[in-house]
Amino acid sequence: MLKIDCKDKHFSEIGKTIRESKDKEIVIDNCLGHRYIASGVGGKDIVINGTPGNALGSYLDGCKIVVNGSAQDAVGDTMNDGIIIIHGNSGDATGYAMRGGKIFIKGDAGYRAGIHMKAYKDKFPVLVIGGKAGSFLGEYQAGGIILVLGVNTDSKTNVGYFTGNGMHGGKIILRSDELPDLPPQIISRKANAEDLQEIEKYVQEYCSYFGGEPKDIMEKSFYVLTADSANPYKQLYTSL
């Protein structure tokens, strides 16, 4: 196991150490705003103690990253594979354009979480937000699943404004009693038995990382949001 102490180190040094390390297991201590950790990296188990900087796990290609703390902006940007588990909150544009892998956040996510998430063949991105999400959740979403659990929140919908703007694929699932205002192309429905089965799988995984009883979480009602067309802008154009 490789231990990296971030104190007084520049991100480029940490990045180089991770890229060049033969160790599969890496523990990063005293992390404080160090950006781009594990950018483009695959095949490692990384534990981060502290607050990693922006673009944690960008282009990630199959690692397990556990953050004991909160993460900042653009976690898992264009992530292809792997899993990121955050024992805290996560910043804006979490999971931007992620194509595969999973991100689990114990607490809240910022604005534009899951923006432009997309799925392809065996690649299916999963973003689970334990608390609440900011506005523009799932903007331009084209695939994958975003699950907002709203555990221990006082919010009614657990999301901000403009959820699913421009969404044209994938699913957003909200655990709440009420639906937020939605754009016209979004279809919402209560989760059916099949949905609940899928949801429970992720809820169990969530509880396995962060504790809590799946049963307690599953008790509340879930809404499933999908787009009514994969071509939301087809009617917009004309030409001479």
Added chain:
Amino acid sequence: MPKEGEVRIPSGCAISGIFSKSGKLTNGEKIISSIATMHDRSNGLGGGFAGYGIYPQYADFYAFHIFYDDNEIRKEAENFLYKNFFIVNMSMIPIRKTKKISDEPLILRYFVKPLDARLHETNLEEKEFVARMVIKVNTTIKGAYIFSSGKNMGIFKAVGFPEDVGEYYRLEEYDAYCWTAHGRYPTNTPGWWGGAHPFGMLDYSVVHNGEISSYDANRRYIEMFGYKCTLMTDTEVIAYVIDYLCRRKGLKMEEAAQVIAAPFWTTIEKKPPEERALAEYLRNTFSSLLITGPFSIMVGFENGLMALNDRLKLRSMVVGEKDDMVYIASEECAIRVIEPNLDRIWAPRGGEPVIVTLDKKEDK
């Protein structure tokens, strides 16, 4: 007519240089007769000389040679100098009146050192401070022009044929281990004396023959680093390029030569790996300082002299050796006239610098 600096004036030229590796001092008579031999390469619109080792009594002071249009400007410039420098000696530069040199400005000489307080205040290294002050005077005080600013060296130049300029400045009264000379052939009247060669920056002095085609590419690059090309001459930009590469970037003179007359890529590719890597590195790093078009230059510097032709060798240049003396000139006749019995004479290849330096003394 616009003055030099307000218009770009292409010019052809003759150059000549004398260097004693043992540090033997000679007065200015020989260099005058050398450059005079190439009279027809000049057209009477500019001539000049640089001598190294001429001010041993003030060797630790920067010797400023300054042209002033009139006494009012002189006062203004001197006020500026007082605020920034300790002036140990100031005088008119002695001249000999001749009919062949006219329209002369006021020509003064100052031996100066930067004030400690100003160095602290500006937080600049001494040479950088001096360089900036020189550029400041030349760009902001209209009618004042510092045309020589090195230590233990001096530039003497005027509008006229070089041999007349030498006589005018009484060069026989100065003793130097290195002399360079220049006769100019500008394509129109420069109007004032600043445009004559050599062009100096601190200890560096440059004489140059040819018109470079890369001028504006070089100028616009070098001006990023605080230089101001006020004369719009090739020589000025070459001097700044040398100062930038050698003093500010710490390149050796032969490395600087590899930048300004970089080998062709095809030549670089044929070099052994280590040399090739260095050549590629230098050419790529300083690509905007590659000088194209015809040139032969001589760069005087502290304890040394470098001569360099463009890489196509579009200008003539020969080098002669006799004992400890090295002679460099546009034409062989200019060497033979002062040293008929040479040990060796050759024409260096394009882009290959000839660098001569003082023999190391035991005690140094």
Added chain:
Amino acid sequence: MAINYIYPVYEVVRNASRCVNCKICEKQCANGVHKFDAKNGIMIADESKCVNCHRCVATCPTRALKIVKSDNTYRENANWSAESMKEIYKQAESGGVLLSSMGNPQPLPVYWDKIVINAAQVTNPSVDPLREPMETTVFLGSKPDEIVRDKDGKIVDNMTSQLKLSTPIMFSAMSYGSISYNAHASLAKAAEKLGIFYNTGEGGLHEDFYRYGKNTIVQVASGRFGVYKDYLEAGACIEIKVGQGAKPGIGGHLPGTKIVGDISKTRMIPVGSDAISPAPHHDIYSIEDLRQLVYSLKEATGYKKPIAVKVGAVHNVSAVASGIARSGADIIVIDGFRGGTGATPTRIRDNVGIPIELALASVDKRLRDEGIRGNVSLVVGGSIRNSADVIKAIALGADACYIATAALMAMGCHLCRSCHLGKCNWGIATQVPELVQRLDPEEGCDRLVNLVNAWTHEIKEMMGGMGINSIEALKGNRLMLRGVGLNEKELEILGIKHAGE
């Protein structure tokens, strides 16, 4: 109905005495203009479908066809052109945003045509490029700030990764999807042969083309299509696309109908799903965020590749460029307002952005004023039409030029500006297999190689004329340029003198 009728702009003129009813035109026209009228035994044409792509004209074996501008006219009106009127009718009918393709066709000034080039006479010699060495090699990438020496005094190689171009011309970004597989294959092969680079655009990189990686610039745009580790590793350089000259401030949108087969696979999105590139990168809302994307890409690829940032030429482009130079980017790409596109709202294409000549001049000056021009390379595109444009761009301060429209024409494009219809008869801007196969990648490659070689030769001729034998000495050498018929302000911005000065 009648109110919606728009009279065709072009007439298909068929010389009956030459036509042999071979029906080649019918087969060649994907728009269905030509048809054989069996009853009368003649070929007929429906001009309303014609886009004037010249495929039928060029393939007609008896030269029986020509396309001419219709002289049908509305009542003349200097203010309301026929074009403006038709656009009104079209929008009133459909409620749609007008869509166009390729570059801005409006008669706005082309500054290249008002700039002339110098030549040496007497005071220094011109150089003969046929016999003397003439160098066009260019390295793109930032250069080291300091010369570092080891303990033996040797210079340490602290150069960052560079792109080496045999000539200062590259093929600009065009995505697989906006153009065909065969068009991409032509560009990739030609780039390899020429020792230059082509650019994937934002549609990912087809698996067949990974082998051209060392001559490939991979693009990362806001939609991140096809972007993953192997893709980033595949190219020699990564270009972050912020904007495009034809549509600065506008995202991209490849309709789901074009997301078929390999396009879907290369973009890594499901068949039939719209490929939407949002207008901004949603992780870049401010200049410091750009630094974040630049460095995340550098980290992801171990600092082995230069990072380029491409922006459209807009009003404050020099401030933008200065910000990019300070973001850690190695190459700045500026795309002028005449640059092409596979589809963009007409109003944006024709009204947004500024000419590349002015943008380039002001960016180069700004970077020099700030003393940071050496930290980055500058590449410009947006309707570089010939080798003289390249020379002028470099003398204004560019390191290299991007060409795309010219490259498309080399492959057969006739600038009918109908790419957005997806039925390109020349096999370029289409995904219809029978159309795509009309472009032979070998031939496409050869023609691209010919074009760039011809331009390079012309560049050498012009350099030689100026007495310059290395392209570095031309870069930013504005004294080699003069303006003709430009006003004081234009000359000031271009940083050149008027001819005769």
